[in-house]
Amino acid sequence: MITVGIDIGNLLSKVVVLDGDAILASGIMLTTGNASSEIGGLVSRVLDDAGIARSHVGAFASTGSGADLAGDDCVVADEITCVAAAGAYFLAEINMVVDVGGQSITAVLIDEDGDVVNFMRNDKCASGSGRFLEVMSNAVGVDIDDIDETASGAKSPVSISSQCGVFAESEVITHVNAGENPADIVAGLCDSVASIVSAQARRFGSGDHYTLTGGVARIGAVAERINDRMDGTYYEFPHDPRLAACIGAALLAGLDDIDS
Amino acid sequence: MPFAGIDVGSLTAQAVLIEDGKTQILKSLGVRLLSHSISVRPNPLDSARTVMGGLLDESGLSWSDITYCVSTGYGRDSVQAEGLAQANVSEISCHGTGAYSLAPHVRTIIDIGGQDAKVIRMDQGGDLVNFVMNDKCAAGTGRFLEVMSRTLGVGFEELGPLAFRARGKVELSSRCSIFAETEVLHYLQKGAEKSDLAAGVTRSMADRVMALARRVGVEKDVMMTGGVAKNVAVRSELEKMLGLRMIVPSIDPQLIGAYGAAVMARRAGGVQ
Numbered sequence: 001m002i003t004v005g006i007d008i009g010n011l012l013s014k015v016v017v018l019d020g021d022a023i024l025a026s027g028i029m030l031t032t033g034n035a036s037s038e039i040g041g042l043v044s045r046v047l048d049d050a051g052i053a054r055s056h057v058g059a060f061a062s063t064g065s066g067a068d069l070a071g072d073d074c075v076v077a078d079e080i081t082c083v084a085a086a087g088a089y090f091l092a093e094i095n096m097v098v099d100v101g102g103q104s105i106t107a108v109l110i111d112e113d114g115d116v117v118n119f120m121r122n123d124k125c126a127s128g129s130g131r132f133l134e135v136m137s138n139a140v141g142v143d144i145d146d147i148d149e150t151a152s153g154a155k156s157p158v159s160i161s162s163q164c165g166v167f168a169e170s171e172v173i174t175h176v177n178a179g180e181n182p183a184d185i186v187a188g189l190c191d192s193v194a195s196i197v198s199a200q201a202r203r204f205g206s207g208d209h210y211t212l213t214g215g216v217a218r219i220g221a222v223a224e225r226i227n228d229r230m231d232g233t234y235y236e237f238p239h240d241p242r243l244a245a246c247i248g249a250a251l252l253a254g255l256d257d258i259d260s
Numbered sequence: 261m262p263f264a265g266i267d268v269g270s271l272t273a274q275a276v277l278i279e280d281g282k283t284q285i286l287k288s289l290g291v292r293l294l295s296h297s298i299s300v301r302p303n304p305l306d307s308a309r310t311v312m313g314g315l316l317d318e319s320g321l322s323w324s325d326i327t328y329c330v331s332t333g334y335g336r337d338s339v340q341a342e343g344l345a346q347a348n349v350s351e352i353s354c355h356g357t358g359a360y361s362l363a364p365h366v367r368t369i370i371d372i373g374g375q376d377a378k379v380i381r382m383d384q385g386g387d388l389v390n391f392v393m394n395d396k397c398a399a400g401t402g403r404f405l406e407v408m409s410r411t412l413g414v415g416f417e418e419l420g421p422l423a424f425r426a427r428g429k430v431e432l433s434s435r436c437s438i439f440a441e442t443e444v445l446h447y448l449q450k451g452a453e454k455s456d457l458a459a460g461v462t463r464s465m466a467d468r469v470m471a472l473a474r475r476v477g478v479e480k481d482v483m484m485t486g487g488v489a490k491n492v493a494v495r496s497e498l499e500k501m502l503g504l505r506m507i508v509p510s511i512d513p514q515l516i517g518a519y520g521a522a523v524m525a526r527r528a529g530g531v532q
Contacts, residue, residue, distance in 0.1 A: 033450070125435070126437075132438070164398050165398075166403055166404075166407055167398055
């Protein structure tokens with residue numbers, strides 16, 4: 001069955017078209033103030049890319065903070081259930097998914113069936129989120145997509161002591177003004193994000209087989225540093241980790257038993 | 261006999277000079293207390309030296325004229341070690357002493373500085389009972405107001421008066437300063453009134469301070485100190501939430517720490 005998953009997040013909106021478990025096409029755009037009118041355009045574009053007519057789609061499912069904006073023909077699925085479903089489907093070994101999105105950090109414990117056992121989420125504070133990394137890298141003047149490359153040139157990473165994004169930004173600016181090497185500051189930021197994320201994940205303790213999803217997982221310098229701080233075994237999510245929730249929604253739509 | 265207090269904060273440093281009844285330096289200057297304030301230097305020692313130097317210039321005194329000096333705030337121990345002060349005392353104690361000396365009925369001090377917020381409880385003798393502090397998160401500190409005034413495109417001092425002009429009600433759902441910045445920008449794009457947003461920012465600020473205050477319990481009388489005490493809208497919102505009128509110190513609320521340090525210096529110098 002052809003299914004479409006739509007994830008309207010705080011920063012990015014994503015759409016994926018699945019045929020069973022095969023990704024036919026996907027698309028990502030910035031979430032704007034007009035998400036409800038713009039998401040339809042993204043869905044049409046991705047369906048075109050996949051060469052699928054809308055009438056051939058068996059089911060649509062939406063998730064994310066803006067899931068309700070995706071349209072009436074969408075079944076709304078819970079984000080946590082979606083990332084768990086995607087993680088468990090592609091990586092049978094894992095028992096935890098750590099999702100770091102634009103404005104949240106979520107650790108989800110799952111059982112062998114891929115069902116959610118427990119989860120912990122911080123979406124009240126920017127600390128360690130994608131937004132945090134974005135504010136900090138802006139302060140250094142490095143594009144978020146260039147973080148990996150910049151951090152690889154670090155010789156002695158600068159330590160960032162503040163967890164609060166506002167205080168950390170001042171700290172970063174102080175380092176920039178003091179003439180510190182941008183590579184060392186960016187590496188310090190990656191360390192800082194990794195500490196915050198791993199501290200959240202480690203509170204569950206039992207994540208001995210885990211994967212990372214969400215936009216921050218795409219940044220290798222951060223993912224590596226998270227893995228250095230975790231005891232368990234890391235399994236790399238086999239698709240763009242930003243698409244995890246959206247793939248999960250599409251998989252669940254195919255199963256036709258969404259608990260939201 | 262002149263006594264001095266030096267308080268090096270996160271954004272500003274203050275020095276205060278007081279004396280006992282026997283000398284008339286301040287009286288001849290036509291003041292009860294003399295103070296000097298600067299923006300901090302990267303090094304707390306430089307800040308202490310500069311702020312105290314400025315104070316001495318204004319008073320026409322020299323270092324050797326000061327009978328006793330107490331340092332507080334950032335680097336208070338190194339300020340003492342450098343010989344700029346004879347003793348150093350914690351900010352909390354200095355705030356308590358300063359507030360008690362100005363208004364002996366004060367039992368609770370709400371002190372909101374540039375990068376932290378404290379709620380201090382004292383007993384009737386002016387001794388510290390308990391305190392809570394937030395210096396980990398910008399929400400509920402002066403820094404939150406600073407970020408918000410920048411986002412609204414108004415000066416820090418304009419934020420309070422602007423909030424009083426609010427007609428409509430906008431509630432910010434984010435506590436986090438970074439998320440609130442995005443939220444406020446979003447409202448501005450949708451055409452929300454700046455005054456309504458300023459009032460929403462004020463309520464959010466007061467909410468965070470109240471959450472802190474509840475952890476130690478608030479007992480009358482309450483004095484508000486620190487730079488944020490100068491924001492009339494935040495003060496009035498807090499009074500509404502507390503259901504009482506707060507005492508406004510008779511000196512600049514940013515000087516309480518340095519003033520308390522000077523009072524401690526006077527005690528240490530043998531004058532009660």
